Amino acid sequence: MPSAVRFGVNYTPSEGWFHHWLDFDPDSVRADLDSIAALGLNHIRVFPLWPYFQPNRTLIRPRAVEQLVALVDAAAERGLDVNVDGLQGHLSSFDFLPAWTRTWHRRNLFTDPDVIDGQATYLRTLAAALADRPNFLGMTLGNEVNQFSAGPHPDPDRATDEQIDAWLQRMLAACEKGAPGKLHLHAEYDATWYQDDQPFTPAQAARHGSVTAVHSWVFNGTAQRHGRTSVPTEHHAAYLVELAKAWAEEPHRPVWLQEVGAPAPLIPPEHAAAFTEATVESALDCPDLWGITWWCSHDVSRDLADFPELEYGLGLLTNDRRPKDTARVLADAAARARDSTPPAPRTTALVVPADPARRSLCAPGGPVFDAFFRLTADGARPTTVLDTRADDQDHLAARGITETVTAVQVPAAPPGGTGS
Known part of the structure; x- marks a missing residue:
C-alpha cells in the first residue's frame, strides 16, 4: 500500500457520458484524461457498461475489451493509475443490466447459477486483459450493486446474507484469477452500513477484498437534517471511514473513500x-x-435527458473541460498530502452493534450517528468498535484505542443540534 493518500476521480466522459463506449473516440478520451492529469491527481475509476460489453451471456465483445485496454493505456501515458468497475450496473439513477437477466429472461443476479457463471467469466476476462498493465490497480466488482438486492429498488433481486457472501467470494476469485495480486474489491452504497434488511452486510464490506470501500453522499438525510455547514455534513465521509473499521479483522485494514461528491441543491x-x-x-x-x-x-452534458438535476453539475470540470473551484481545492489537497505525515491514532472508540439487524442505529438520526458527531464536535476524533470487541484488550491495543464509550454515555448536544 502507498504511504501517501491517493487522490483520484471517478471518470465521467465529457462527451456521451458512459454511452461513449458505443461511439468510442480515443481523441476525446485523451483530452478528458489530459484535463484530469492537469489537476495533479494520480488515479481514475472507470466504468464499462455491462450490457454494452456482455450483451449475451456467452458473448463478451472483443472490440469493447480492446477499447477498455486503450483507455487504460492512455491513462498510463498521463501518469494515471486505473481501477475498473465491472458489473455496471447502476450509475446516476439508471440501471444497466443485460437483457439476459431481465423481463422474459428474468433471473436473480446473485443466486442464479447461469448468471453467476456469466458474471464471473466477464470479470475474469476484463481483469485478464489488463493484468500486464502496470497502471492497472485492479477490479471493483461493480458500482453499488447492493441497490439491486433490496428496497427501495422497485424490482429487487432478493438474496440472503449467506447467498451474497458466496456471490462476493466467487466474483472476487474470478478477478484474482484474471489478474493475480491486484487490488480487487467490492463497493456498495451506504445502505450496507445503515439499512437493517440489506443482505450486503458491514462485515462483508470490511472483510472481503483487498480494501474496504465506502461511498459518502450527504443527501441520505444528513444534510437535510443538519444543514450544509454542520459537523455531521462536513464529517460524514470521515464517519463512514471510521465506521467501516469496526468490522475489519485486520487492525489497520485500508479504507478507500471511493465516492464522495457535493450534491446540489443541498450543497x-x-x-x-x-x-x-x-x-x-x-x-x-x-x-x-x-x-x-x-x-x-466532468459534468453531464445538458444535451442528455432525464438525469436527476444534481447529476448535471457534480463534475470537478465542466462539460467543456474547464476546472471549477472544487477542482482547485482537490488539486491543492492532493499536492499537500504528498508531503504530509500520517494522522495520529484515534484513541476514543464509540461502541456500535455487531448485529446487522441493528445497523440503523448507525444511520442518520440514529443514536450512534448522533453520538459520533457530538464527540467530533468536542474534538475527540472518535473511531468505532463492535460491541462484541469492546472488552478485547488485544484488539483495542492493536488499533491504538485507549477509551471506549457507548452512545448513551456521550453527553447530549446543546440546543440547536450537533454542530448545526
Whole structure:
C-alpha cells in the first residue's frame, strides 16, 4: 500500500457520458484524461457498461475489451493509475443490466447459477486483459450493486446474507484469477452500513477484498437534517471511514473513500468548494485511509435527458473541460498530502452493534450517528468498535484505542443540534 493518500476521480466522459463506449473516440478520451492529469491527481475509476460489453451471456465483445485496454493505456501515458468497475450496473439513477437477466429472461443476479457463471467469466476476462498493465490497480466488482438486492429498488433481486457472501467470494476469485495480486474489491452504497434488511452486510464490506470501500453522499438525510455547514455534513465521509473499521479483522485494514461528491441543491454550487475542502480535510484525519476518489470528473452534458438535476453539475470540470473551484481545492489537497505525515491514532472508540439487524442505529438520526458527531464536535476524533470487541484488550491495543464509550454515555448536544 502507498504511504501517501491517493487522490483520484471517478471518470465521467465529457462527451456521451458512459454511452461513449458505443461511439468510442480515443481523441476525446485523451483530452478528458489530459484535463484530469492537469489537476495533479494520480488515479481514475472507470466504468464499462455491462450490457454494452456482455450483451449475451456467452458473448463478451472483443472490440469493447480492446477499447477498455486503450483507455487504460492512455491513462498510463498521463501518469494515471486505473481501477475498473465491472458489473455496471447502476450509475446516476439508471440501471444497466443485460437483457439476459431481465423481463422474459428474468433471473436473480446473485443466486442464479447461469448468471453467476456469466458474471464471473466477464470479470475474469476484463481483469485478464489488463493484468500486464502496470497502471492497472485492479477490479471493483461493480458500482453499488447492493441497490439491486433490496428496497427501495422497485424490482429487487432478493438474496440472503449467506447467498451474497458466496456471490462476493466467487466474483472476487474470478478477478484474482484474471489478474493475480491486484487490488480487487467490492463497493456498495451506504445502505450496507445503515439499512437493517440489506443482505450486503458491514462485515462483508470490511472483510472481503483487498480494501474496504465506502461511498459518502450527504443527501441520505444528513444534510437535510443538519444543514450544509454542520459537523455531521462536513464529517460524514470521515464517519463512514471510521465506521467501516469496526468490522475489519485486520487492525489497520485500508479504507478507500471511493465516492464522495457535493450534491446540489443541498450543497449549493457556490458552497461546493468549501464543502469539498472540509470533507477532504476531515477524511485525511482518518488513519489507514487508502485514497479519496471524487465523484466525478466532468459534468453531464445538458444535451442528455432525464438525469436527476444534481447529476448535471457534480463534475470537478465542466462539460467543456474547464476546472471549477472544487477542482482547485482537490488539486491543492492532493499536492499537500504528498508531503504530509500520517494522522495520529484515534484513541476514543464509540461502541456500535455487531448485529446487522441493528445497523440503523448507525444511520442518520440514529443514536450512534448522533453520538459520533457530538464527540467530533468536542474534538475527540472518535473511531468505532463492535460491541462484541469492546472488552478485547488485544484488539483495542492493536488499533491504538485507549477509551471506549457507548452512545448513551456521550453527553447530549446543546440546543440547536450537533454542530448545526
